[in-house]
Amino acid sequence: xxxxxxxxxxxxxxxxxxxxxxxxxxxxxxxxxxxxxxxxxxxxxxxxxxxxxxxxxxxxxxxxxxxxxxxxxxxxxxxxxxxxxxxxxxxxxxxxxxxxxxxxxxxxxxxxxxxxxxxxxxxxxxxxxxxxxxxxxxxxxxxxxxxxxxxxxxxxxxxxxxxxxxxxxxxxxxxxxxxxxxxxxxxxxxxxxxxxxxxxxxxxxxxxxxxxxxxxxxxxxxxxxxxxxxxxxxxxxxxxxxxxxxxxxxxxxxxxxxxxxxxxxxxxxxxxxxxxxxxxxxxxxxxxxxx
Numbered sequence: 001x002x003x004x005x006x007x008x009x010x011x012x013x014x015x016x017x018x019x020x021x022x023x024x025x026x027x028x029x030x031x032x033x034x035x036x037x038x039x040x041x042x043x044x045x046x047x048x049x050x051x052x053x054x055x056x057x058x059x060x061x062x063x064x065x066x067x068x069x070x071x072x073x074x075x076x077x078x079x080x081x082x083x084x085x086x087x088x089x090x091x092x093x094x095x096x097x098x099x100x101x102x103x104x105x106x107x108x109x110x111x112x113x114x115x116x117x118x119x120x121x122x123x124x125x126x127x128x129x130x131x132x133x134x135x136x137x138x139x140x141x142x143x144x145x146x147x148x149x150x151x152x153x154x155x156x157x158x159x160x161x162x163x164x165x166x167x168x169x170x171x172x173x174x175x176x177x178x179x180x181x182x183x184x185x186x187x188x189x190x191x192x193x194x195x196x197x198x199x200x201x202x203x204x205x206x207x208x209x210x211x212x213x214x215x216x217x218x219x220x221x222x223x224x225x226x227x228x229x230x231x232x233x234x235x236x237x238x239x240x241x242x243x244x245x246x247x248x249x250x251x252x253x254x255x256x257x258x259x260x261x262x263x264x265x266x267x268x269x270x271x272x273x274x275x276x277x278x279x280x281x282x283x284x285x286x287x288x289x290x291x
Contacts, residue, residue, distance in 0.1 A: 072218035073261035075275075077125070078233065079114055079224045081139040082107025082253045091169050093135075094195060095158035095226075098166045100134045110253035111139045115146035117255070117281040118222065122147045126219035129212065131157040131226060139253070140224040147222070156208020159226035160201045163193030188242055198228070202242055205229045209236075213260055230256055237272035254278045 084101040086093040093101060103111070118125070128149040130140035136158075140151045165173045173181050177193070184190045188198040196204075208229075212221065231245040237258045238244075250256075257276035262268050 071262060073259045074213055074217055075220040076212070076233075076258045076260065077118070077220065077222045078230050078256040078258065079111075079118075079139065079143065079222060080230060080250055080252055080254050080256075081133075081135040081224060081226065082110040084135050086167065087252060089169065091167055092162040092165045092173065092192075094160055094162040094166050095131070095133050096155075097161045097163075097195065098133075098159075102134050103138045107135070107139075107252065108142065111142045112146075113281045114253045114255060115143040118143065119146050121220075124220050125149070125222055127152055127216055127221040128224070129154050129157070129221055130224040131155070131159065131229070133158050133226070136224045136226065140222075143222060143224060154208045154212065154223070156204050156206075156211065157223060157225040157229045158204075160192060160198070160228045161195030163191065163195030165193035165195070198232075198242055198245065201228055202232050202236075205232045206236060209233060233258060234274060234277065238274055248278075250278055251280060254280055 082103050083106055084093065085104055086099075086101050087107070088104065093099075125147050128140055128144040128147060129152045130136045132153050132155050137151070137153075144151050165177065168176070173193070180190075180193065184192050184197075191197045191200070205228075212223070227250050228245065230250055231248050232242070234240075234248065234256060235242055235244040237260070255276065256278060257274070258272055259275055260270070260272045263271040
């Protein structure tokens with residue numbers, strides 16, 4: 001039987017902050033732990049017990065960004081839409097300016113499985129947000145119905161526009177527009193088929209993220225989006241260059257979890273961490289329940 005999301009093997013969900021790291025490096029690199037709560041060898045736990053203090057190395061951790069959040073983190077559960085006829089045939093499929101295909105029956109089944117996987121943490125989810133594109137709206141409808149929410153629409157999380165390439169396969173684009181394809185693959189500033197460039201999408205996606213963080217600060221939200229926006233958000237949160245989008249794979253109806261919080265030495269620096277990437281039902285690594 002598949003474990004509910006966030007549940008350990010015992011079947012009991014552990015409250016956030018009670019799970020001990022498995023290794024020293026995991027403890028040091030945990031972005032939710034403050035320098036003062038990280039222990040040197042031989043120190044007791046911080047749960048109501050005294051501590052002998054922290055080492056210089058531990059105190060230094062805050063300057064690397066590994067300090068505790070200045071308030072409740074905002075958790076963003078990103079879900080890629082399910083497959084469409086374009087997905088199955090590996091055709092370019094963009095945003096609202098595209099042919100805008102809907103989900104296939106297989107795509108609906110994929111999203112239904114992801115929604116059922118999220119249901120055990122439904123009480124912790126505060127909103128369901130979707131890109132305005134048909135396949136993401138249809139995916140969000142399935143998820144929102146399972147979780148008991150209305151859908152909020154955020155245009156910043158729509159897929160890249162592919163212009164004249166929309167609906168074509170990679171081979172067809174290479175045959176008709178080889179020079180344009182080479183230019184697009186060689187530069188993040190070149191628009192795909194006269195549509196959008198990766199840089200343009202990045203600006204749009206991060207503006208959407210800012211709006212989300214303003215309106216849902218300290219909450220847990222599900223965002224139903226697409227390949228390019230999700231990869232862009234992951235690159236942003238881990239501090240990787242935008243070129244990192246070429247180094248990621250993202251499965252239809254997969255779940256990626258990002259956390260945003262105030263950290264840094266003074267506890268007021270906007271920061272983020274990646275908690276999960278490209279997961280599908282069957283794993284037990286979604287955020288633990290707050291109960």
